[in-house]
Amino acid sequence: MGIRLKIPKNHVRAASLRKREELIDAEEKGILAKAGLIAHGRGEAFDYILGEATIPAALFATRAAAASLILARHPVLSVNGNTAALVAKETVDLAEAIPADLEVNLFYRDRRRELAVKSTLVKAGASKVLGVGRRASAHIPELFSERRKVDPNGIFSADVILVPLEDGDRTMALKKMGKFVVTIDLNPLSRTSQAADVTIVDNIIRAMPNLTKAVEELRGLSRQELKGILERFDNRRNLSETILFMRDRLTALAKEE
Amino acid sequence: MGIRLKIPKNHVRAASLRKREELIDAEEKGILAKAGLIAHGRGEAFDYILGEATIPAALFATRAAAASLILARHPVLSVNGNTAALVAKETVDLAEAIPADLEVNLFYRDRRRELAVKSTLVKAGASKVLGVGRRASAHIPELFSERRKVDPNGIFSADVILVPLEDGDRTMALKKMGKFVVTIDLNPLSRTSQAADVTIVDNIIRAMPNLTKAVEELRGLSRQELKGILERFDNRRNLSETILFMRDRLTALAKEE
Numbered sequence: 001m002g003i004r005l006k007i008p009k010n011h012v013r014a015a016s017l018r019k020r021e022e023l024i025d026a027e028e029k030g031i032l033a034k035a036g037l038i039a040h041g042r043g044e045a046f047d048y049i050l051g052e053a054t055i056p057a058a059l060f061a062t063r064a065a066a067a068s069l070i071l072a073r074h075p076v077l078s079v080n081g082n083t084a085a086l087v088a089k090e091t092v093d094l095a096e097a098i099p100a101d102l103e104v105n106l107f108y109r110d111r112r113r114e115l116a117v118k119s120t121l122v123k124a125g126a127s128k129v130l131g132v133g134r135r136a137s138a139h140i141p142e143l144f145s146e147r148r149k150v151d152p153n154g155i156f157s158a159d160v161i162l163v164p165l166e167d168g169d170r171t172m173a174l175k176k177m178g179k180f181v182v183t184i185d186l187n188p189l190s191r192t193s194q195a196a197d198v199t200i201v202d203n204i205i206r207a208m209p210n211l212t213k214a215v216e217e218l219r220g221l222s223r224q225e226l227k228g229i230l231e232r233f234d235n236r237r238n239l240s241e242t243i244l245f246m247r248d249r250l251t252a253l254a255k256e257e
Numbered sequence: 258m259g260i261r262l263k264i265p266k267n268h269v270r271a272a273s274l275r276k277r278e279e280l281i282d283a284e285e286k287g288i289l290a291k292a293g294l295i296a297h298g299r300g301e302a303f304d305y306i307l308g309e310a311t312i313p314a315a316l317f318a319t320r321a322a323a324a325s326l327i328l329a330r331h332p333v334l335s336v337n338g339n340t341a342a343l344v345a346k347e348t349v350d351l352a353e354a355i356p357a358d359l360e361v362n363l364f365y366r367d368r369r370r371e372l373a374v375k376s377t378l379v380k381a382g383a384s385k386v387l388g389v390g391r392r393a394s395a396h397i398p399e400l401f402s403e404r405r406k407v408d409p410n411g412i413f414s415a416d417v418i419l420v421p422l423e424d425g426d427r428t429m430a431l432k433k434m435g436k437f438v439v440t441i442d443l444n445p446l447s448r449t450s451q452a453a454d455v456t457i458v459d460n461i462i463r464a465m466p467n468l469t470k471a472v473e474e475l476r477g478l479s480r481q482e483l484k485g486i487l488e489r490f491d492n493r494r495n496l497s498e499t500i501l502f503m504r505d506r507l508t509a510l511a512k513e514e
Binding site: 020023024027034035037038039040041042043044045046048187189240243244246247250251253254255 | 277280281284291292294295296297298299300301302303305444446497500501503504507508510511512
């Protein structure tokens, strides 16, 4: 970027501005694709409308997500550039709490970025990272080029996958493969949000530690009780409630004018 | 970025995806700062909520903006990286229609980006471009570092300025200098949108040619009639209507679930 701004601590948007700088650093280190910067901006806008806070519908989805990950035979957490840039440590913590495998899963896959994301996870404490190099030898059907590559021992054979901040085409292809898909996405209208089984509409910075906490809280429940939590969760209805929450926030903000 | 995707023509988000590729190209050519990619993402999210279409409130603001630019003693169009990347030709067309000066005006100012934005404007047909190199020798009061630099013959002495996609601090500083500020911004809640005298909440790709059309339509009116258009325009009320429009769109989208 050339110039780095000193962000005054009392700036109204200081936290958000600092996060932007971190993302730009991650792009320069090869962790994040440039399209990941644009995606981050989309998230910022929806988070702003949410009030930059975790809403009840997000917590409700978080409990359902935790239940599905605990119940899973083979849960896998997918990690892309944005996830690694924002919550590497928190994702490793979640993988340990479940326990689940971690897989590097990139939309813009290239060798350099694969290794950068893997190294970010290892630095954050991960002991095993799937989906790198020749490991990514299985294909998601119906997708083309590098976007389809997954690890035969990871996402390909998983029953429950967490794919935060995921592309719509890929989420739909994973659904067609019969996966139970959990996502974290700030846009309740995105195709990923709509196609997933459980969508946590929240900033991943808040959602990932909340999910780990929920896993720790629910771990003691019986499989029957966990299934009950999942059965009571309706993703469509939860997304509608989220959109209505955003609508009410806009109404309140319009009145402040 | 390394990998370029072939975007299928029938992809549901094809237009938006192609625009992203153009932005990434502009960043690689030095026209756009990386933070400009994040800003583009924020715009995408609000445009999505708008329905990716020009709403009546935006057209109403466009007429007021055109009236103020025609009435101006010395109108200046500010051009940053995002504007140059998205609508260089359309901005040069507007400058000719008014007529107004064009000034390179960067948040992350450096010599390379100044020249890249200038060269984009010249290629798009501009004969004179202010705000480059030693020309940017005047300062906006209360701002620090490179962000405060403007051209003494351009923005500094202008009475009416169009600052599309502008930073909030800078817009407020320009207001304190007594400028009549027109902006184009997809976020009706941004500090720029709130501080400006006329805010066109629309995608700049649609707004810039609409503004040129409005200038051409209103040019024949008397100063009295133009002042009438401006007097009937209330930016606060128009922004509230925009937010209410977005609220209703979200309500409709929640019902589609």
